[in-house]
Amino acid sequence: MVKGAVRLFIEKGFHRTTTREIAKESGFSIGTLYEYIRSKEDILYLVCDAIYEEVRDRLAYHLDTNNEGIDRLKKAVAAYFQVIHDMQDEVLVMYQEAKSLPKEALSYVLQKEVEMTEMIEKVIRDCAKEGVINVDDDARVKLVAHNILVQGHMWTFRRWQIQKHFSLEEYTTLQVEQLLQGVDHRPI
Amino acid sequence: MVKGAVRLFIEKGFHRTTTREIAKESGFSIGTLYEYIRSKEDILYLVCDAIYEEVRDRLAYHLDTNNEGIDRLKKAVAAYFQVIHDMQDEVLVMYQEAKSLPKEALSYVLQKEVEMTEMIEKVIRDCAKEGVINVDDDARVKLVAHNILVQGHMWTFRRWQIQKHFSLEEYTTLQVEQLLQGVDHRPI
Amino acid sequence: MVKGAVRLFIEKGFHRTTTREIAKESGFSIGTLYEYIRSKEDILYLVCDAIYEEVRDRLAYHLDTNNEGIDRLKKAVAAYFQVIHDMQDEVLVMYQEAKSLPKEALSYVLQKEVEMTEMIEKVIRDCAKEGVINVDDDARVKLVAHNILVQGHMWTFRRWQIQKHFSLEEYTTLQVEQLLQGVDHRPI
Amino acid sequence: MVKGAVRLFIEKGFHRTTTREIAKESGFSIGTLYEYIRSKEDILYLVCDAIYEEVRDRLAYHLDTNNEGIDRLKKAVAAYFQVIHDMQDEVLVMYQEAKSLPKEALSYVLQKEVEMTEMIEKVIRDCAKEGVINVDDDARVKLVAHNILVQGHMWTFRRWQIQKHFSLEEYTTLQVEQLLQGVDHRPI
DNA sequence: AATGAATGAGAGTTCATTCAT
DNA sequence: AATGAATGAACTCTCATTCAT
Numbered sequence: 001m002v003k004g005a006v007r008l009f010i011e012k013g014f015h016r017t018t019t020r021e022i023a024k025e026s027g028f029s030i031g032t033l034y035e036y037i038r039s040k041e042d043i044l045y046l047v048c049d050a051i052y053e054e055v056r057d058r059l060a061y062h063l064d065t066n067n068e069g070i071d072r073l074k075k076a077v078a079a080y081f082q083v084i085h086d087m088q089d090e091v092l093v094m095y096q097e098a099k100s101l102p103k104e105a106l107s108y109v110l111q112k113e114v115e116m117t118e119m120i121e122k123v124i125r126d127c128a129k130e131g132v133i134n135v136d137d138d139a140r141v142k143l144v145a146h147n148i149l150v151q152g153h154m155w156t157f158r159r160w161q162i163q164k165h166f167s168l169e170e171y172t173t174l175q176v177e178q179l180l181q182g183v184d185h186r187p188i
Numbered sequence: 189m190v191k192g193a194v195r196l197f198i199e200k201g202f203h204r205t206t207t208r209e210i211a212k213e214s215g216f217s218i219g220t221l222y223e224y225i226r227s228k229e230d231i232l233y234l235v236c237d238a239i240y241e242e243v244r245d246r247l248a249y250h251l252d253t254n255n256e257g258i259d260r261l262k263k264a265v266a267a268y269f270q271v272i273h274d275m276q277d278e279v280l281v282m283y284q285e286a287k288s289l290p291k292e293a294l295s296y297v298l299q300k301e302v303e304m305t306e307m308i309e310k311v312i313r314d315c316a317k318e319g320v321i322n323v324d325d326d327a328r329v330k331l332v333a334h335n336i337l338v339q340g341h342m343w344t345f346r347r348w349q350i351q352k353h354f355s356l357e358e359y360t361t362l363q364v365e366q367l368l369q370g371v372d373h374r375p376i
Numbered sequence: 377m378v379k380g381a382v383r384l385f386i387e388k389g390f391h392r393t394t395t396r397e398i399a400k401e402s403g404f405s406i407g408t409l410y411e412y413i414r415s416k417e418d419i420l421y422l423v424c425d426a427i428y429e430e431v432r433d434r435l436a437y438h439l440d441t442n443n444e445g446i447d448r449l450k451k452a453v454a455a456y457f458q459v460i461h462d463m464q465d466e467v468l469v470m471y472q473e474a475k476s477l478p479k480e481a482l483s484y485v486l487q488k489e490v491e492m493t494e495m496i497e498k499v500i501r502d503c504a505k506e507g508v509i510n511v512d513d514d515a516r517v518k519l520v521a522h523n524i525l526v527q528g529h530m531w532t533f534r535r536w537q538i539q540k541h542f543s544l545e546e547y548t549t550l551q552v553e554q555l556l557q558g559v560d561h562r563p564i
Numbered sequence: 565m566v567k568g569a570v571r572l573f574i575e576k577g578f579h580r581t582t583t584r585e586i587a588k589e590s591g592f593s594i595g596t597l598y599e600y601i602r603s604k605e606d607i608l609y610l611v612c613d614a615i616y617e618e619v620r621d622r623l624a625y626h627l628d629t630n631n632e633g634i635d636r637l638k639k640a641v642a643a644y645f646q647v648i649h650d651m652q653d654e655v656l657v658m659y660q661e662a663k664s665l666p667k668e669a670l671s672y673v674l675q676k677e678v679e680m681t682e683m684i685e686k687v688i689r690d691c692a693k694e695g696v697i698n699v700d701d702d703a704r705v706k707l708v709a710h711n712i713l714v715q716g717h718m719w720t721f722r723r724w725q726i727q728k729h730f731s732l733e734e735y736t737t738l739q740v741e742q743l744l745q746g747v748d749h750r751p752i
Numbered sequence: 753a754a755t756g757a758a759t760g761a762g763a764g765t766t767c768a769t770t771c772a773t
Numbered sequence: 774a775a776t777g778a779a780t781g782a783a784c785t786c787t788c789a790t791t792c793a794t
Contacts, residue, residue, distance in 0.1 A: 013287065015203040015288075018787085018788060018789080019790080020788075020789090028755090029754065029755050029756060030755080030756065030790085031754060031755045031791090032753080032754055032755070034789090034790070034791080035753075039789080040790090096284065100203075110348060110349075114349065117349070133371050134371075135371065139353060139358070139362065140362060140366075142353055143354070143359075143363070143366065144366065144371060146342065146346060146349070147335075147339070150338055150339070150342045150346070151335065151338070158334065158338070161301075161302065161305070161334070165327060165330055166331070170327070171331075174327065174328060175335075177370075178370065179370055179371060181370040182365075182367055182370030183321050183322075183332060183367060183368050206762085206763065206764080208763090208764090216778095216780090217779065217780050217781060218764090218765085218780085219765095219779065219780050219781060220779050220780070222766075223777095223778070226765095227765085391579040391664075394766085394767060394768080395767075395768060395769080396767075396768090405776050405777060406768090406776080406777065407771085407775060407776045408776070410768090410769070410770080411774075411775075415768080415769085416767095416768065416769090472660065475577060475660050476577065476579075486724060486725075489725075493725070509747050510747075511747065515730065515734070515738065516742075518729055519730070519735075519738050519739070519742065520742065520747060522718065522722060522725070522726060523711075523739075523742070526714055526715070526718050526722070527711065527714070530714050534710060536674060537710070538710060541703060541706055542703065542707070547707075550703065550704060550707050551707070551711075554704075554707065554711070554746065555746055555747060556746045557745075557746040558741075558744045558746030559697050559698075559708060582783080582785080583784085583785060583786080584785090592757095592758075592759090593758065593759050594760070594785090595758065595759050595760060595761095595787085595788085596757070596758050598785095598786065599757070599758075602786095603785080604785065604786090
């Protein structure tokens, strides 16, 4: 059911998709659909949840491989970007439709985003512990983690611009460079 | 009318806002509303257009002040973040609802985003010309411009997280540092 | 104003034409339009009235020419068919839209149709008086008059069929023959 | 549903009848109504189609009875007039509202009218074959068929005049006489 | 467990009409 | 006399949801 709904939400957005269409696409009747859900919003919740679950699982899988030194961070970013790239449409749907979730469900889904941030934060902290990078405070760790996450999302929601100019490899390389070295500038 | 619509879109989103509510909020009747627009989507277009216009004008105003050296970039980023901060709700609405625009209107609005990117690119190039930063290629300029823009947006669309941890000043300072120096790391 | 309204009614029918369009087509503002009428139906009334007036005047003009004998009838039918032919669109509009008139106005307009019938009846009676035809009773006169009138109207409202098969001349000749001789048949 | 719609269209015409009224008159909700149709025009189409179907079926039923000689034609006309008489309101609705059909549906409905004409033409030709009448050419057959059809319709759309003066029997008798013998006149 | 016909509140939109200017 | 901005009732149509089967 979720698969069908995602397909439709990608195509026409949540509001423009009818429950009838979702039932049909999922291969059962509207009556049966309502055996599994209580309202249309439930579907959106299930969809968002499923997408997060998949992104997180895939990312966790990639982070598992034991890298060392600065590579740990580089590979993590690359892996994350790759996951986002593979699930572009799904990520985009979530980005655009999550706001339509009822309050409680939204909190729940945002919690998943927090978890994602923590996964990235952990990579950064692990690098710091190893001594390959030097991040003096928690705030900076958080900020860098958020930046990485959002730079992943950007790849989808600004694709009409960014993917015109960069391949995923170029984008990854440049963003990692930027992340580590910043803009080359005269000392102030 | 646009003001009223923005208020409502902020509160409940485009789809959940009725034309009648917009008319009422704007202080005229539904009939009069339809003297000015041809369809509900027209309102969304007017709203998005107005928001972009205001963001761009305010930013242009701030970029006018003649700064020199690396300050040119720093102040530009700060000014941009400030504008976004002042117009948080509006920017968020545009981010979340622009996708509901009819194709043609969407293209038109995205063109405005391209213009914004070019404004930021210009600041970067001006710094490079002055010699205070060293950006070797166009791709990097573009990427940095996009990053700055999106870091502005994230201040609104991740505010439930970010504004919990940072004040606007902290956020600005940290992001500028990050932008210029990257993460402090052992040379590879 | 009537001219403009007729044009529009021909094109799209009474209900599908808006008062705004009528005002525009007539070259004045909606406000001014309502100086002359009290409701949209008034326009329909004026239109129907004007059309009848014109049909009647034209017909009267043709009937004036002094014909004698059976020619009196033949020429009258021919003249009437010609008038209908010249005013096809107008006649059709009246046929199709008169039903939308308010009751009283409808009666008034139907009275004009009665007058038309009487004009034709008079021609028949004049022929009878002259002795060129022999119509024994009033009922038959009435019936023949109605038949002639409707055969005129048919030329417009069945034109998609009839005008494919006949020119106006053919149609007139055949109908007159039919009228006078009926179908050639074995005596019963 | 069609029955209900016909009743309402008879009473107030197509444009003045609302979909809600039709639904109510038909005994179901507006939602259910729209399960069966896609637009209000669909109802008009169904109505026109149903009326034609019924007129044709009834007529076909009456034409079946094997008559011979001139009676074949006489009885056919009488049967046709009787059918029209029995379905006066319905026929009138179709006459007045068919023009509001979308183009394609209109063509389809007019095709039915062509079929009706052909049914009458066939009766005439059968009589001619039998030798009881003598119609020299196709054009005349067509014309007579059209005349008969329209004289049927007249019975409804001029009833405010004709039914004041004639009973159906008188009307039928007189029209048949007229049809066969024409107006009694001195040879020219 | 599964269906899908039925519901009706509510959406966007139109347009005859008014009336202050 | 002439205007046209403003009105809002009324229209057609949609769709999330229910419930008898």
